[in-house]
Amino acid sequence: MLKLLIFRLSLCLTFLSVNATYARQGTAYCDNIVAQVRASFNLNQPEKIYALTSVIFQKKMPGEQFALGMNKFHAKTGNWISSVFKEENEKGLDYLVVFANSRQIFSIKLNGEGKIDRLNFAAVPIMIPEKIGQVPGDNPLKDSLDLMVEHAVRPYIQKGNTCGLVLALIHNGHVRKYSYGSVNKKVKQLPDAEYTxxxxxxxxxxxTSLILAEEVVAGRMKLTDPINLYLPDSIPALSVQGTPITLQNLANHTSGFPRLPANIFNGKVDPKDPYKHYLPDSLYSFLMRYHPSVMPGTVFSYSNYGAGVLGTILERKLxxxxxxxxxxxxxxxxGMSHTSLTLNDTAQKNFAQGYNETGETTAPWALASLKGSGAIRSTLNDMVKYAQAQMAIKGPLHKAIALSHRPTFIGKAQSMGLGWRINRIGQHTYLRHSGGTGGFRSFIGFDPxxxxxxxxxxxxxxxxxxxxERFLK
Known part of the structure; x- marks a missing residue:
């Protein structure tokens, strides 16, 4: 009886081994397709990958959309370094792929003709452990406001991928400032409100929108001015059914422009500094070929490109x-003396080291022709001055600031001033904006x-x- 059981077990294992070998041999053709996809991906040739897809795939996704998505993905992940077969499932074959800046599960499914019916990337989940020990901070923990800040910030600063944070609360002219963590993971130095x-x-x-508002208040520009008025004559009229894209549309994200232009991902892009190559020629080149399809002023659609165009227009005009x-x-x-775009030697020494989503060091971002969308660097104290000016009833920029706060678009999901998002909680209205680059995050919000x-x-x-948001609400 024992011998018979051993024989059956041996036969079963042999059967499973043969089937596993057969299944692995069945992926050989797919391995070859994956190799072709990898080669074309690294050469920034998405059209060659698209040529491998089936008619069904191409009906679902046009080639231009596919190329934009692949180029954008390449800009984020960098080159495809290696891939290893992982498993076969009902969706096709999965490969574990290592990119220069990411690890992904690449799923691919071929039809009977060997064409790609399905192609998908999904980031491999990364478990980032919390820091060991309590991260230092200067919160005195003396009253309810201190405790509220501690309760809000502590979970954030203890995450393994964070480093330092500064926070300021302003109420009726009184300012409270808090500092947590470090300017660099290699040193124990709290960020400084004045200098970091x-x-x-x-x-x-x-x-960017405030500079525009200044010009409008002075009577030198109008929010209703078509943007073509300030662009090179070679750029065709940017309008839909006779309705032009205006300066206001750029400032409140109702221009219809995409979040980022398709040609920003052409060629080799440095994932660590993804916009530095996008010079004015590229910005104008996109406008030359762009055909607006959304009626300006009717739909809120956040656009870094639109803000970049506005910044470029202001440079030309002024x-x-x-x-x-x-x-x-x-x-x-x-009086914001520590705010700039470029950094001199002193500022460079005070510039905090940035860290990406996984807690690795990042390079500073240079935004070339898109500076108007996100290139400023500043300190907590300077941003406190900026917030105070937003709530002041007088001052050198008061009229322009007041104009920037007026609603220029009211939508179900989002209302806008000039540059500012406008939110309501009960009877109260507050304005806010968030920011993010490769290694930094920011927030400013106020209730005048x-x-x-x-x-x-x-x-x-x-x-x-x-x-x-927690404090404003």
Whole structure:
């Protein structure tokens, strides 16, 4: 009886081994397709990958859309380094793929003709452990506000992928500041409210819109001006059924422009600094070939490109670099002496090290022709001055600031001023904006009626918006 059981077990194992070998041999053709996809991916030739897809696949996704998606994905992940067969399932074959900046599960399914019916990437989940021991901070923990800040920030700063954070709360002229973590994981140095510099990312858009508002208040530009009025004559009219894209549409994200232009991912893109190659020629080249399809002013659709175009228009109109405009029009009047785009030697020493989503170091971002969308760097103290100016009833920029707060678009999901998102909670209205670059996150929000504001700057790519919203709500 025992011998018979052993024989049956041996036969079963042999059968499973043969079937596993047969299944592995059945993936040989797919392995070859995957190799072709990898080669074309690394050469930035998405059209060659698209040529491997089936008629069914191509009906679901046009070639232009596919190419944009693949180029954007390449810009984020970098080159395809290696791949290993993982498993076969009802959706096809899965491969574990290692990219320069990511690990992904690549799923592929072929039809009977050997064409790709399904192709998909999914990031391999990364478990980031919490830090061992309590991260230092200067919160005195003396009253209810201190405790509220501690309760909101502590879970964030203890995450393994974060590094440092500074936060300021303003209420009726009183300012509370808090600092947690470090300017760099290699040193034990709390971020300093006066000197430590962070990238503020898309909060830059509120500066860009404020410069526009200044020009409008002075009577030198109009929000209703078509953007073609300020662009090279070679660019065709940008309009839909006779309705032009205006300066206001750029400032409130109702231009219909995409979040990022398709040609930003053409050629080799440095994932660590993905926009530095996008010079004005590229920006104008996209406009030359762009055909608007969404009626301007009717749909909110967040666009980094639109903000970049606005910044470029202001440079052309005012005959100065975007940095010069920010410094002379906003920073100097408000006394923001540690805010800039470029960093001198002193500022470079005070610039916090940024960290990406997985807690690895990142390079600073240079946004070339898209500076108006997110290139400013600043300190907590300077951003406090900026927030205070937003809530002031007078001051050198008061009229322009007031104009930037007026609703220019009211939608179900989002209402907008010029650059500012407008939100309502009960009877209260507050304005806000978040920011993010490769290694930084930021938030500013304020309620002018209640004279309350919050500013958060972090040198890690872990969102801080929920912390800021929590205090405003």
């Amino acid at each position: 510099i962070f990238e503020i990312g898309s909060i830059t858009k509120t500066f 005959h100065g670099s975007f940095e010069q405009l920010v410094l002379s029009r906003i920073c100097k009047p408000l 009626d209640r004279q309350t504001a919050i500013i958060i700057l972090s040198n890690a790519a872990e969102d801080v918006t929920s912390i800021g």
